[in-house]
Amino acid sequence: MEGNRIASCEEIMRNKQVILREHVRGFPRDVDMEVRDGSVKLKVEDGSSGAMWVKNLYLSCEPKTRLLMDTIRPGSPITGFGVARVVDSANPKFKKGDLVLGITGWEEYSLIASSETFFKIEHTDVPLSYYNGILGMPGLSAYVGFFELCSPKKGESVYISTAAGGVGLLVGQFAKLLGCYVVGSAGSQEKLLKNKFGFDEAFNYKEEADLDAALKRYFPEGIDIYFENVGGKMLDAVLLNMKSHGRIAACGMSSQYNLEQPEGTHNLMNLILKQVRMEGFLVSSYYHLYPKFLETVLPHIKQGKITYVEDIVEGLENAPAALVGLFSGHNVGKRVIVVSRE
Amino acid sequence: MEGNRIASCEEIMRNKQVILREHVRGFPRDVDMEVRDGSVKLKVEDGSSGAMWVKNLYLSCEPKTRLLMDTIRPGSPITGFGVARVVDSANPKFKKGDLVLGITGWEEYSLIASSETFFKIEHTDVPLSYYNGILGMPGLSAYVGFFELCSPKKGESVYISTAAGGVGLLVGQFAKLLGCYVVGSAGSQEKLLKNKFGFDEAFNYKEEADLDAALKRYFPEGIDIYFENVGGKMLDAVLLNMKSHGRIAACGMSSQYNLEQPEGTHNLMNLILKQVRMEGFLVSSYYHLYPKFLETVLPHIKQGKITYVEDIVEGLENAPAALVGLFSGHNVGKRVIVVSRE
Numbered sequence: 001m002e003g004n005r006i007a008s009c010e011e012i013m014r015n016k017q018v019i020l021r022e023h024v025r026g027f028p029r030d031v032d033m034e035v036r037d038g039s040v041k042l043k044v045e046d047g048s049s050g051a052m053w054v055k056n057l058y059l060s061c062e063p064k065t066r067l068l069m070d071t072i073r074p075g076s077p078i079t080g081f082g083v084a085r086v087v088d089s090a091n092p093k094f095k096k097g098d099l100v101l102g103i104t105g106w107e108e109y110s111l112i113a114s115s116e117t118f119f120k121i122e123h124t125d126v127p128l129s130y131y132n133g134i135l136g137m138p139g140l141s142a143y144v145g146f147f148e149l150c151s152p153k154k155g156e157s158v159y160i161s162t163a164a165g166g167v168g169l170l171v172g173q174f175a176k177l178l179g180c181y182v183v184g185s186a187g188s189q190e191k192l193l194k195n196k197f198g199f200d201e202a203f204n205y206k207e208e209a210d211l212d213a214a215l216k217r218y219f220p221e222g223i224d225i226y227f228e229n230v231g232g233k234m235l236d237a238v239l240l241n242m243k244s245h246g247r248i249a250a251c252g253m254s255s256q257y258n259l260e261q262p263e264g265t266h267n268l269m270n271l272i273l274k275q276v277r278m279e280g281f282l283v284s285s286y287y288h289l290y291p292k293f294l295e296t297v298l299p300h301i302k303q304g305k306i307t308y309v310e311d312i313v314e315g316l317e318n319a320p321a322a323l324v325g326l327f328s329g330h331n332v333g334k335r336v337i338v339v340s341r342e
Numbered sequence: 343m344e345g346n347r348i349a350s351c352e353e354i355m356r357n358k359q360v361i362l363r364e365h366v367r368g369f370p371r372d373v374d375m376e377v378r379d380g381s382v383k384l385k386v387e388d389g390s391s392g393a394m395w396v397k398n399l400y401l402s403c404e405p406k407t408r409l410l411m412d413t414i415r416p417g418s419p420i421t422g423f424g425v426a427r428v429v430d431s432a433n434p435k436f437k438k439g440d441l442v443l444g445i446t447g448w449e450e451y452s453l454i455a456s457s458e459t460f461f462k463i464e465h466t467d468v469p470l471s472y473y474n475g476i477l478g479m480p481g482l483s484a485y486v487g488f489f490e491l492c493s494p495k496k497g498e499s500v501y502i503s504t505a506a507g508g509v510g511l512l513v514g515q516f517a518k519l520l521g522c523y524v525v526g527s528a529g530s531q532e533k534l535l536k537n538k539f540g541f542d543e544a545f546n547y548k549e550e551a552d553l554d555a556a557l558k559r560y561f562p563e564g565i566d567i568y569f570e571n572v573g574g575k576m577l578d579a580v581l582l583n584m585k586s587h588g589r590i591a592a593c594g595m596s597s598q599y600n601l602e603q604p605e606g607t608h609n610l611m612n613l614i615l616k617q618v619r620m621e622g623f624l625v626s627s628y629y630h631l632y633p634k635f636l637e638t639v640l641p642h643i644k645q646g647k648i649t650y651v652e653d654i655v656e657g658l659e660n661a662p663a664a665l666v667g668l669f670s671g672h673n674v675g676k677r678v679i680v681v682s683r684e
Contacts, residue, residue, distance in 0.1 A: 231610065245627075250614050264606010268573065271622035272592050278620045280613035285587075 015040040017107035018319045022074045027258040027327055028066055033078065033320040040109050044090040052091045052112050054084035056104055057342065060132040061313065061322045061335040062166060063229075063254035077105035078319070083121065083131045084110070085342070091115050099124065101131045106319055108339060119290060126301060133166045133334030134297065134308045137283045142170035142227075143293045144286040145249035149279050150225045154179035157219055159238065161185050162229035163193055163202065166334035167251060171227045172199050173306050180225075183218045185234070189332045197307055211237035222246070228278075230255045232263045239267035239276075248278040258327065309333030357382045359449035360661045364416045369600040369669055370408055375420065375662040382451050386432040394433045394454050396426035398446055399684065402474040403655065403664045403677040404508060405571075405596035419447035420661070425463065425473045426452070427684070433457050441466065443473045448661055450681060461632060468643060475508045475676030476639065476650045479625045484512035484569075485635045486628045487591035491621050492567045496521035499561055501580065503527050504571035505535055505544065508676035509593060513569045514541050515648050522567075525560045527576070531674045539649050553579035564588070570620075572597045574605045581609035581618075590620040600669065651675030 015038040024032045042053045059082040068079050082104040086094050093115055094100060102118030104110045112118065121131055133139060145167075146152060158175040160168045163184025175182045176198050183201040184193045193202035201218050208214040215223070215237055222243035228235060231253025238248070256262045271278060300306045311333045313322040319337045326335060357380045366374045384395045401424040410421050424446040428436050435457055436442060444460030446452045454460065463473055475481060487509075488494060500517040502510045505526025517524045518540050525543040526535045535544035543560050550556040557565070557579055564585035570577060573595025584590070598604045613620060642648045653675045655664040661679045668677060 235610070250610075253611050253614065256611055262608045262611060264608050265610055266604045266606050268577070268592075268607055269595050269598055269604060271620065272595065272624065273622070275623050275627060276621070278613065279618070280615070281617050282614065285617060 011042050013040055013042060013109060014038075015108050016316050017077045017105070018316055019077055020069055020072055020074050024066070024069050025260060028069065028320075028324050030320050030324055032069075033323075035317050035320065038107075040111075042087050042109060044088045044111075048090055048113075050091045050113070050115060052089035052094055052115065053087045054100060054104060054110050054112055055087050055342075056082050056084045056106075056108060056110060056339045058083040058129040058132050059104070059106055059319070059337040059339060060136065060138070060166075061319065061326060061337050062138065063162075063252055063257060063326060065323055066254075066257045066327075077107045077110075078323075079103060079105055081117075081132060081137050082339075083128050083136075094118065094120060099128065101136055106316065106337070108316070117284070117287075119287075123294070123298060126298070129310060129312070129336045129338070130301075130308065132336050133310065134170060134301065134306070135294065138166035138334060139170055139297055140286060140290055140293050141251055141281075141283045142167045142174060143296065144283060144289060145227055145251045145281060146171050146174050146225075148286070148289070149249040149281060150227075150247040152178055152180060152225055155181070156224035157181045157183075157222065157243070158225045158227070159183050159185075159215070159219065159223045160227040160229070161205070161234050161238075162252075162254060163199065164189055164332045165229065168227065168229060169193075169197055169309070169333065170306070172197060175225075176200075177300070177305065185214075186332075187328070192332055196309075205234065212240050215241040225249075227251065228253065231265070232256055235265050236267045239265070239270040242270060242274045242276045244274050246274060246276045248276060250278060250280040254327075311335040313337045315339075353384050355382055355384055355451060356380075357450045358658050359419045359447070360658055361419055362411055362414055362416050366408070366411050367602060370411065370662075370666055372662050372666055374411075375665075377659050377662065380449075382453075384429050384451060386430045386453075390432055390455075392433050392455070392457060394431035394436055394457065395429045396442060396446060396452050396454055397429050397684075398424050398426045398448075398450060398452060398681045400425040400471040400474050401446070401448055401661070401679040401681060402478065402480070402508075403661065403668060403679050404480065405504075405594055405599060405668060407665055408596075408599045408669075419449045419452075420665075421445060421447055423459075423474060423479050424681075425470050425478075436460065436462060441470065443478055448658065448679070450658070459626070459629075461629075465636070465640060468640070471652060471654070471678045471680070472643075472650065474678050475652065476512060476643065476648070477636065480508035480676060481512055481639060482628060482632055482635050483593055483623075483625045484509045484516060485638065486625060486631060487569060487593045487623060488513050488516050488567075490628070490631070491591040491623060492569075492589040494520055494522060494567055497523070498566035499523045499525075499564065499585070500567045500569070501525050501527075501557070501561065501565045502569040502571070503547070503576050503580075504594075504596060505541065506531055506674045507571065510569065510571060511535075511539055511651070511675065512648070514539060517567075518542075519642070519647065527556075528674075529670070534674055538651075547576065554582050557583040567591075569593065570595065573607070574598055577607055578609045581607070581612040584612060584616045584618045586616050588616060588618045590618060592620060592622040596669075653677040655679045657681075
C-alpha cells in the first residue's frame with residue numbers, strides 16, 4: 001500500500017479545468033466560463049488528514065450548478081456532484097481505487113478536502129454514470145421529496161414541473177408505480193413524458209398562454225401533490241389549483257436562478273385557504289436515507305420498471321455549452337458530462 | 343317543554359342587524375355596512391330539521407371577518423363566530439337555553455340552518471365573551487398553529503406578527519410557557535407585549551424602515567418558528583431570517599385581505615435554501631381538537647398563567663366602526679362586540 005502511494009505521488013498530470021471567469025449575472029453564458037489546462041501532482045500532502053485526490057469520470061450538469069456558481073470564487077473550477085475514482089487518499093473512509101460519488105470540481109482531477117458529501121459506490125453492475133442521476137442525488141431528491149415530504153397515497157393527483165429533467169422523470173415514475181394520476185410539464189419533448197415514461201398527461205408550458213387554465217384542464221378536481229422545480233409564474237398557477245390539504249415539495253425554483261430580482265409569488269393566500277403544506281428541502285439533509293433509497297430503486301432499475309434516459313455530453317470542453325443549454329429547456333433526461341471513461 | 347316552545351314561537355322580536363351594503367373593495371369602510379332594524383318570529387319552521395334560532399350575545403370582530411364579507415350576499419348580515427343562547431331548536435344536539443359558540447350573524451337573533459360549526463359551551467365559570475377569543479377559535483387557532491403545525495421545542499426562537507391580536511397574544515404566551523424566546527410585532531401598543539404579556543422583545547413594524555434589519559436585530563441567529571398573521575412584506579423579510587429547518591404556520595395574511603391584487607412574495611427560494619416548512623391552516627379542520635385544547639388552556643386561565651385582554655365594543659350600532667378600525671392596528675387584545683349581556 002505505502003509503495004503504491006509513493007508511486008502515485010510522483011505523477012504530474014495535466015488537469016483540464018472549467019473555470020468560472022467571474023460571477024454570473026442572469027443566465028450563464030459560454031463566456032462566463034473558460035476551459036484551460038493546469039497541471040497537478042496527485043499527492044495528498046502530509047498532514048492533510050481526510051483529504052483525497054480523485055480522478056473525475058462523470059459530472060452532473062443540472063440547474064443547481066448555476067446556484068453553486070454564486071458560491072465559488074472566480075478563477076476556481078465549477079463545482080457539482082460527480083462520479084470519480086480515488087487516486088490518492090489520506091482519508092480512512094476511502095482508499096485508492098475506490099469509486100466514489102460526491103461534490104467535486106469540473107476538472108480532470110480534484111483534491112477533495114472534506115469527504116462529508118462522499119459516498120462509496122458499491123454496486124457496479126449498473127452504468128457508473130447513473131450515480132449522477134437515478135442512483136445519485138437527483139434520485140435521492142425525487143425519493144425524499146416525493147415519499148418523505150409529500151406522504152403520497154395511491155390515486156392522488158400529482159403534478160411535476162420540469163418533468164423531463166433528471167429529478168422530474170423519476171418523481172413521475174415513482175408516482176406511477178404507486179398508482180397516482182401523474183401530469184408533467186416541460187419546455188420541450190413533452191410527448192416523451194407520456195409515450196416513453198408513462199405519465200398520464202403532459203404539456204409544454206411554453207405553449208400555454210394561461211397556465212392556470214392548463215392546470216384546470218388536466219386537474220379539474222385539483223392537485224394533491226406538486227413537485228416544485230421551477231417557481232415563479234408556475235407556482236402561482238399551481239397555488240390556484242391545489243386541493244385542500246395538498247402538499248408541495250419544493251426541490252428547486254429554476255426559473256428564478258438567473259434573475260437578479262426574483263419574481264413575486266402572489267397567490268400564497270391559497271396556502272391558508274386550501275391548508276397546503278409547502279416544504280423546501282436540500283438533499284444534503286437526507287444523506288442518511290441514501291442506503292434505503294438504493295435498496296428501493298436498484299431492483300426497479302434491474303427489473304426494468306423505471307425508464308432512465310441520459311443526455312450525455314462528451315468532454316469537459318463541451319461542459320460550458322452543456323450548462324448554458326440547460327436553461328433553454330431542450331434536454332430530456334439527466335445531463336451528464338463525461339470527463340473520462342477510464 | 344312543549345309549552346315553552348309554543349310560547350317562544352309566538353314572540354315577534356325586533357332584530358337589529360349589521361347589513362353588508364355591497365361587496366367591499368379594499369379596506370372595509372363604515373359606508374359598506376348599514377345598521378338597521380328588522381323583525382323576526384323566533385320559531386323554527388316545521389320541517390327545518392337541524393335548524394335553531396339563537397340570541398346573539400358576543401360577536402368576534404377579527405381580520406377574517408373581512409374575508410367572510412366576500413362570501414356573503416349584499417343585503418345579508420355580516421357573519422362570524424359568536425357566543426349565543428339557543429331560543430328555539432329543532433336540532434337534537436342543542437336545546438332551548440343552551441349556550442353555544444359558532445358561526446352566526448351580526449344581528450340580535452340568527453336562524454342557524456346548520457350546526458356544523460357549533461359547540462355547546464359547558465364551562466360557564468369564566469366570562470362568556472372569552473369563547474370568542476382565548477376559549478374559542480382564536481384560542482384554538484393559536485394552539486393548533488403553534489403546537490400541531492410547528493412542533494415547538496423549549497429554547498427555540500419564535501416570531502409572531504400581529505402579536506397584539508387575539509391569536510398572536512396567545513401564541514406568544516404559549517411559547518413563553520414552553521420556554522421559547524419570543525418576539526412579537528404590532529402596529530401599536532408594542533410595549534404592552536413586553537410589559538404585560540411577557541414577550542421577550544417587541545417592536546412596532548410601522549417604525550421600522552427595514553423589516554429585514556429589524557428581524558436581524560431581534561434574531562441574530564435566525565427564527566425557528568414564525569406564526570404568520572400578515573403576509574406581504576413581513577413574510578418576505580421573515581423568509582430572509584428563517585433558521586435551517588424552520589417552520590411557518592400560516593394562520594392569516596391580513597395585509598393582503600384588502601388588496602385587489604395581492605403583493606408578490608419574492609424570497610420563497612429561502613424555503614428551499616433553509617429547508618423551511620410553511621403550512622396554511624383553517625381552524626375548521628381542527629374542531630376535533632377543541633376539547634383537548636380546552637383541557638389545556640382552562641387551567642392556565644384559572645391559575646392566572648395566561649393574561650387575556652379583551653377590547654370590548656358595546657352594541658351592534660358600533661360594530662361597523664369596530665371592524666373598520668381593526669385594520670389601523672390600534673387595538674390590543676381580542677375585539678368583541680357585545681350584542682346583549684342578557
